[in-house]
Amino acid sequence: MNKEVKNVESALEGLQDNMTIMLGGFGLCGIPENSIQQMVKTGVKGLTCISNNAGVDDFGLGLLLQEKQIKKMISSYVGENDEFERQMLSGELEVDLIPQGSLAERCRAGGAGIPAFYTPAGFGTEVAEGKEVREFNGKPHILESALTADFAIVKAWKGDTEGNLIYKATARNFNPMMAMAGKITIAEVEELVPAGELDPNEIHTAGIFVQRIFQGEKFEKRIEQRTVRQK
Amino acid sequence: MNKEVKNVESALEGLQDNMTIMLGGFGLCGIPENSIQQMVKTGVKGLTCISNNAGVDDFGLGLLLQEKQIKKMISSYVGENDEFERQMLSGELEVDLIPQGSLAERCRAGGAGIPAFYTPAGFGTEVAEGKEVREFNGKPHILESALTADFAIVKAWKGDTEGNLIYKATARNFNPMMAMAGKITIAEVEELVPAGELDPNEIHTAGIFVQRIFQGEKFEKRIEQRTVRQK
Amino acid sequence: MSLDKIGIAKRIAQELRNGWYVNLGIGIPTLVANYIPKGIEVEFQSENGILGMGPFPFDGDEDADLINAGKQTITALKGAVYFDSATSFAMIRGQHVQLTVLGAMEVAQNGDIANWKIPGKMVKGMGGAMDLVASADNIIVAMMHTNRAGASKILKECSLPLTGVNCVRKVVTNLAVMDIKDGKFHLVERAPGVSVEEIVAATEGELVVPDNVPEMVLD
Amino acid sequence: MSLDKIGIAKRIAQELRNGWYVNLGIGIPTLVANYIPKGIEVEFQSENGILGMGPFPFDGDEDADLINAGKQTITALKGAVYFDSATSFAMIRGQHVQLTVLGAMEVAQNGDIANWKIPGKMVKGMGGAMDLVASADNIIVAMMHTNRAGASKILKECSLPLTGVNCVRKVVTNLAVMDIKDGKFHLVERAPGVSVEEIVAATEGELVVPDNVPEMVLD
Numbered sequence: 001m002n003k004e005v006k007n008v009e010s011a012l013e014g015l016q017d018n019m020t021i022m023l024g025g026f027g028l029c030g031i032p033e034n035s036i037q038q039m040v041k042t043g044v045k046g047l048t049c050i051s052n053n054a055g056v057d058d059f060g061l062g063l064l065l066q067e068k069q070i071k072k073m074i075s076s077y078v079g080e081n082d083e084f085e086r087q088m089l090s091g092e093l094e095v096d097l098i099p100q101g102s103l104a105e106r107c108r109a110g111g112a113g114i115p116a117f118y119t120p121a122g123f124g125t126e127v128a129e130g131k132e133v134r135e136f137n138g139k140p141h142i143l144e145s146a147l148t149a150d151f152a153i154v155k156a157w158k159g160d161t162e163g164n165l166i167y168k169a170t171a172r173n174f175n176p177m178m179a180m181a182g183k184i185t186i187a188e189v190e191e192l193v194p195a196g197e198l199d200p201n202e203i204h205t206a207g208i209f210v211q212r213i214f215q216g217e218k219f220e221k222r223i224e225q226r227t228v229r230q231k
Numbered sequence: 232m233n234k235e236v237k238n239v240e241s242a243l244e245g246l247q248d249n250m251t252i253m254l255g256g257f258g259l260c261g262i263p264e265n266s267i268q269q270m271v272k273t274g275v276k277g278l279t280c281i282s283n284n285a286g287v288d289d290f291g292l293g294l295l296l297q298e299k300q301i302k303k304m305i306s307s308y309v310g311e312n313d314e315f316e317r318q319m320l321s322g323e324l325e326v327d328l329i330p331q332g333s334l335a336e337r338c339r340a341g342g343a344g345i346p347a348f349y350t351p352a353g354f355g356t357e358v359a360e361g362k363e364v365r366e367f368n369g370k371p372h373i374l375e376s377a378l379t380a381d382f383a384i385v386k387a388w389k390g391d392t393e394g395n396l397i398y399k400a401t402a403r404n405f406n407p408m409m410a411m412a413g414k415i416t417i418a419e420v421e422e423l424v425p426a427g428e429l430d431p432n433e434i435h436t437a438g439i440f441v442q443r444i445f446q447g448e449k450f451e452k453r454i455e456q457r458t459v460r461q462k
Numbered sequence: 463m464s465l466d467k468i469g470i471a472k473r474i475a476q477e478l479r480n481g482w483y484v485n486l487g488i489g490i491p492t493l494v495a496n497y498i499p500k501g502i503e504v505e506f507q508s509e510n511g512i513l514g515m516g517p518f519p520f521d522g523d524e525d526a527d528l529i530n531a532g533k534q535t536i537t538a539l540k541g542a543v544y545f546d547s548a549t550s551f552a553m554i555r556g557q558h559v560q561l562t563v564l565g566a567m568e569v570a571q572n573g574d575i576a577n578w579k580i581p582g583k584m585v586k587g588m589g590g591a592m593d594l595v596a597s598a599d600n601i602i603v604a605m606m607h608t609n610r611a612g613a614s615k616i617l618k619e620c621s622l623p624l625t626g627v628n629c630v631r632k633v634v635t636n637l638a639v640m641d642i643k644d645g646k647f648h649l650v651e652r653a654p655g656v657s658v659e660e661i662v663a664a665t666e667g668e669l670v671v672p673d674n675v676p677e678m679v680l681d
Numbered sequence: 682m683s684l685d686k687i688g689i690a691k692r693i694a695q696e697l698r699n700g701w702y703v704n705l706g707i708g709i710p711t712l713v714a715n716y717i718p719k720g721i722e723v724e725f726q727s728e729n730g731i732l733g734m735g736p737f738p739f740d741g742d743e744d745a746d747l748i749n750a751g752k753q754t755i756t757a758l759k760g761a762v763y764f765d766s767a768t769s770f771a772m773i774r775g776q777h778v779q780l781t782v783l784g785a786m787e788v789a790q791n792g793d794i795a796n797w798k799i800p801g802k803m804v805k806g807m808g809g810a811m812d813l814v815a816s817a818d819n820i821i822v823a824m825m826h827t828n829r830a831g832a833s834k835i836l837k838e839c840s841l842p843l844t845g846v847n848c849v850r851k852v853v854t855n856l857a858v859m860d861i862k863d864g865k866f867h868l869v870e871r872a873p874g875v876s877v878e879e880i881v882a883a884t885e886g887e888l889v890v891p892d893n894v895p896e897m898v899l900d
Contacts, residue, residue, distance in 0.1 A: 001481055001505055026729045026766070027752040029745065052766070079805030080752070088804060097804070100728065101770030101812030105345070108767045112548075113555030113597055114336070115367035117348035119774065120815040124793075124846035127811060136346035136376075145367075157746075162514070162541035169432065169763050170730045171746040176765040180552060195541030201400065202433050203543040204765070206513050208483050208505075208558045221745035224752040228740040232700055232724055257510040257547070258533040260526065283547070310586030311533070319585060328585070331509065332551025332593030339548045343767075344774030344816055350555065351596040355574075355627030358592060388527075393733070393760035400544050401511045402527040407546040411771060426760030435546075437732050437762040439702050439724075439777045452526035455533040459521040 003163040003213045004192065008038040011186045011214045015039065015151065018046040018071070022107065022149040022178040023061065027053050027080070027224045030171030031060050032155040032188045034216040040067055050074040050149060052103060052174050054084045059222050068092070074147070076100035080224065099127060102144050104177055110146035111180020111209065119144055152182025155216075156205070159189035160196070163210030164203045172204060179205045188216040234394040234444045235423065239269040242417045242445045246270065246382065249277040249302070253338065253380040253409040254292065258284050258311070258455045261402030262291050263386040263419045265447035271298055281305040281380060283334060283405050285315045290453050299323070305378070307331035311455065330358060333375050335408055341377035342411020342440065350375055383413025386447075387436070390420035391427070394441030395434045403435060410440045419447040463655045464636040465678075470604050472497045472680045473651075474563055474634050477602060478504050485509060485554065485594060487564030488532040490604040494563055505539075507559055509550050509590040514542030531590065551590070555597045562598040564591060566605045566630075568620045571667035573630045573642045575603060576622035588625060595626030607635035607664045614666035616640070616647060637661050639678065646670050651678045682874045683855040684897075689823050691716045691899045692870075693782055693853050696821060697723050704728060704773065704813060706783030707751040709823040713782055724758075726778055728769050728809040733761030750809065770809070774816045781817040783810060785824045785849075787839045790886035792849045792861045794822060795841035807844060814845030826854035826883045833885035835859070835866060856880050858897065865889050870897045 005011050012035060015021075021039075025031030036055075039047075040063050047070050054073055055062035064070050065083050072094035078084050087093035098106070099121040109117055118141035122128050132143040154175040157168035165187055167175055179185050187205075192215040236242050243266060246252075252270075256262030267286075270278075271294050278301050285304055286293035295301050296314050303325035309315050318324035329337070330352040340348055349372035353359050363374040385406040388399035396418055398406055410416050418436075423446040465473070471493035478484065478494075482504045486492050495506060495515075506515040508530040515530060516537035524535040538544075553559055568576040575595055578588040595601055608614055616633065633640045638661045639651040648670045649661060654677050662669060684692070690712035697703065697713075701723045705711050714725060714734075725734040727749040734749060735756035743754040757763075772778055785796040794814055797807040814820055827833050835852065852859045857880045858870040867889045868880060873896050881888060 001483075001503060026750075027748065029729070029748050029752070075806060077806035077808035085804065089801070095804075097806045099807055099811035099815075100766065100809035101774055101816075104766035104770055105343075108552070109348070111556045111558075112336075112552030113557060114348050114350060115372055117340070117345050119345060119812075121774065121812040123815060125811060125843045127807075141346055160541060162543075164541065164543050166432070167763075167765075169744065169746040169757070170727075170748055172763055172765050173730050174766050177767050180556060180558075200512075200514070200538055200542045200544050201397070206543045206545055206549070206553070207541065208507070208513055208553055223743060223745045223748075223754060225748070225754065226743055227737045227753040227755075228743060229737045231739045232702075232722060257531075258529065260510070260529050260533070306587060308587035308589035316585065320582070326585075328587045330588055330592035330596075331547065331590035332555055332597075335547035335551055339771070342775050342777075343771030344776060350593075352555065352593040354596060356592060356624045358588075391760060393762075395760065395762050398544075398546075400525065400528040400538070401508075401530075403544055403546050404511050405547045408548050411775060411777075431731075431733070431757055431761045431763050434762045437764055437768070437772070438760065439726070439732055439772055454524060454526045454535060455529070456535065457524055458518045458534040458536075459524060460518045462520045 002161050003207065003210055004161045005212045005214050007214060008034045011035065011212050012038050015042060015044050017044055019150040020048040022152040022182060023049060023051040024154040024175030024178045025051065026173035028060050028222050030155050030173050030175055032153045033219055034188050035153045035186060036060060036063060039064060045069050046071045048072040050147060052076050052100060054078045054081045056080050057083050074098060076103050104174060106144055106147040107177035107181045110148040111177060114146060116143050116145045148181045150183050152178045152185040154179045154187050156187055156189045158191045158193060158198060159187055159213050160193050160198050162195045163187065163207030163213050164198055165205035166198060166202060167204050176205050179209045184211045185209055187213045189213060190216065190219055233392050234438065234441055235392045236443045236445050238445055239265045242266065242443045243269050246273060246275050248275055250381040251279040253383040253413060254280060254282040255385040255406030255409045256282065257404035259291050259453050261386050261404050261406055263384045264450055265419050266384045266417060267291060267294060271295060276300050277302045279303040281378060283307050283331060285309045285312045287311050288314050305329060307334050335405060337375055337378040338408035338412045341379040342408060345377060347374055347376045379412050381414050383409045383416040385410045385418050387418055387420045389422045389424060389429060390418055390444050391424050391429050393426045394418065394438030394444050395429050396436035397429060397433060398435050407436050410436045415442045416440055418444045420444060421447065421450055465653045468493060469680060470634050470636060473639065473678050474602055474604055475499060478502050482560040483507050483558065484561045485559050489565045491563040491565060492532060507553060509554065511545050511547060511550050512538060512542060514539045551593050554593055557597060557599060559598060561600045562594045563602045563604055564594060566603045568615050568617055568622055569603055569630055569633050570617050570620045571642065571647050572645050573628040574620045575625050575630050576620040577625050579623045591625050595629045601630050602632045602634060603630050604634055607637040614664055616665045616667050618667045637664055649675050651676055653678055684872045687712060688899060689853050689855060692858065692897050693821055693823055694718060697721050701779040702726055702777065703780045704778050708784045710782040710784060711751060726772060728773065730764050730766060730769050731757060731761060733758045770812050773812055776816060776818060778817060780819045781813045782821045782823055783813060785822045787834050787836055787841055788822055788849055788852050789836050789839045790861065790866050791864050792847040793839045794844045794849050795839040796844050798842045800842065810844050814848045820849050821851045821853060822849050823853055826856040833883055835884045835886050837886045856883055868894050870895055872897055
């Protein structure tokens with residue numbers, strides 16, 4: 001089944017105000033750069049974005065925040081973005097902070113048809129407010145629900161025309177679960193190959209989860225904390 | 232961290248009567264042959280075995296059934312084993328039949344610290360008896376709990392001394408989830424290589440889940456339904 | 463003349479739509495893969511862990527590590543992918559598979575299905591069937607209209623332990639194609655040469671018969 | 682003399698045991714990796730998706746696709762493995778990681794910890810900290826004993842929003858090593874040259890002081 005679309009414009013067709021969008025990545029690592037830039041271009045507004053982080057001021061989701069295109073963020077950590085913190089503390093931006101493991105599992109659950117599950121993470125904290133608490137093996141757990149999105153936008157290293165994806169190193173992070181949880185899942189890849197060129201044993205995300213795939217025009221792959229040692 | 236043990240005897244050290252054992256495989260595909268044969272040899276009794284299937288009369292878990300070493304089976308499909316059906320219908324063998332997807336997810340949950348989750352599978356059937364029912368999005372679901380085991384025994388294609396595993400084709404099946412859910416997880420592999428020889432991007436099961444690994448002496452890899460077409 | 467298994471498979475194959483991922487159960491459903499209509503591209507998922515399942519291997523090419531859910535040796539098509547059982551049922555439960563075709567011992571007019579157990583007699587287990595029927599939006603059952611003794615398997619209520627409730631949308635038997643809606647069977651097509659009267663006589667459940675019941679067109 | 686950050690990291694490194702998988706938080710905990718005792722082999726997990734994390738890359742070898750949870754460029758050791766975030770937290774929640782070391786703004790005598798939020802002021806998010814503290818059996822907190830104004834951060838009760846409850850077992854500060862049990866801090870060791878009186882004065886929570894409190898031995 002050929003899922004290839006010709007460019008980022010076609011990939012994001014149907015993107016509308018007030019949609020819920022999942023975006024893969026951890027920090028700036030493994031984020032769908034081309035799609036984010038296109039989202040800025042379209043001027044779409046009122047978005048609910050589910051993403052572990054919120055980019056930095058001038059890259060990643062920070063670009064959408066600068067333009068005030070995001071109404072609500074669902075994230076686990078947003079500490080690298082001053083504009084974010086300003087909008088949040090001023091009340092312009094709704095923010096739902098979720099423990100990172102619960103965020104990952106809730107996306108997976110959304111893709112896997114599991115409507116809810118119990119986790120110990122957040123028990124006794126404000127994360128647990130309004131949530132059911134139940135003990136298992138003498139330990140309290142809270143009930144967390146699945147997350148899904150109108151569009152899930154992920155970034156992979158290699159992909160084939162069937163939508164099969166391979167991520168590179170720690171750029172994998174949230175991409176595989178979000179790919180499962182999109183009503184429409186869009187994959188931007190560094191290299192798009194014909195079906196049959198990827199080893200079926202090495203594929204991280206099966207094409208069944210992906211509706212549209214395209215090769216990104218340019219990947220800046222900005223590094224957030226360049227740390228090195230001397231030779 | 233070196234997890235290598237020298238042979239199947241060392242791998243199964245500590246195996247005792249009345250333990251709960253998970254065994255990977257689907258039908259006879261991807262089963263830990265060497266470990267099963269060793270379990271027969273030890274004469275261990277009263278086992279609770281969690282495995283999608285129960286082997287055939289003279290191979291796989293069927294060997295343990297012949298010797299009446301299994302007290303209880305937790306499986307999804309046991310149709311290829313006459314001795315199994317005899318023991319079950321006569322009441323000699325306790326059997327807990329579980330929908331295949333719930334079995335897979337319950338093993339994953341056990342390994343992932345998720346004590347319970349909701350699934351639609353089995354609602355309205357005898358599988359749901361005694362289980363909590365809850366509606367999500369207008370659809371009834373039942374609460375299923377995590378499964379864990381004293382030993383989880385899995386079979387992989389390649390492994391390294393750190394316990395990292397790569398499975399081949401559909402021999403992957405239940406092995407990755409069961410590897411996560413064992414208090415002690417034992418991996419038997421067709422080829423054991425030094426740490427660093429497997430591409431970290433291609434590993435299916437991370438070594439953190441595996442406590443002991445060894446290269447199996449001989450793999451018969453019996454085919455259950457040889458179906459071919461003519462050239 | 464009532465259909466044989468191949469006829470049932472051919473008729474079900476007409477239900478395939480372009481771009482669908484499809485899970486085929488053991489038995490008649492497996493045969494559907496042989497009769498995909500021209501111009502229709504679908505991909506087959508087998509719940510033991512492959513998407514892009516191909517035909518049986520050539521003699522001598524069998525690989526013990528590459529089987530389908532019926533434990534038969536198979537091949538993988540270009541673009542195929544392997545995955546574990548949890549991911550496989552994530553695809554199924556998460557409704558990423560557009561069509562499930564499976565067999566049944568009994569189907570009831572409310573969409574209930576029984577296909578895994580005959581108490582005290584046959585207990586093979588449900589395998590993946592309960593996950594499939596509880597999850598899929600689009601379930602077609604392939605079955606014989608009656609048992610060997612001639613008793614209907616198209617019922618008001620299932621008598622055997624259920625596999626799933628209110629889930630079957632369409633039944634294709636050796637005699638007819640029927641939709642299930644509003645708690646009733648609705649006759650849609652007759653097998654070639656089979657009369658409406660024969661179908662009514664073989665159906666225990668409530669059957670709505672429209673004025674015009676066309677014959678199936680196969681091949 | 683109270684310890685600096687490196688001193689705290691060195692002392693915590695003494696808690697490592699052979700064969701452990703360890704998750705190190707951002708800040709002081711990260712430094713622990715530099716002081717693994719001789720003869721001890723441990724492996725570091727970073728929750729963004731790597732096991733077998735190595736040192737920072739040589740200048741020019743940085744890879745934007747290979748970072749740790751602090752978003753720093755890193756390397757992978759032999760035998761490393763990459764995985765997705767759900768699998769990463771399966772390792773953590775499933776208690777496959779033997780030790781978690783993380784920083785804190787406040788710790789209470791019942792084992793509560795606060796380290797993610799100052800209402801109305803700093804709201805960066807909890808990241809993986811809530812999963813880590815709710816799951817790990819063995820949690821060591823690395824922190825300063827007091828804040829810049831000299832107020833104790835070793836408390837009867839946390840005043841900031843909690844990250845987790847009843848979870849911290851051991852605290853290593855610039856002044857002391859303390860265990861937490863039975864709802865109290867228990868003084869275990871003093872930093873070199875720091876008196877028991879200084880520690881008591883800097884501790885707001887209930888502190889059990891044994892007759893003999895040895896000095897830490899570093900290096």
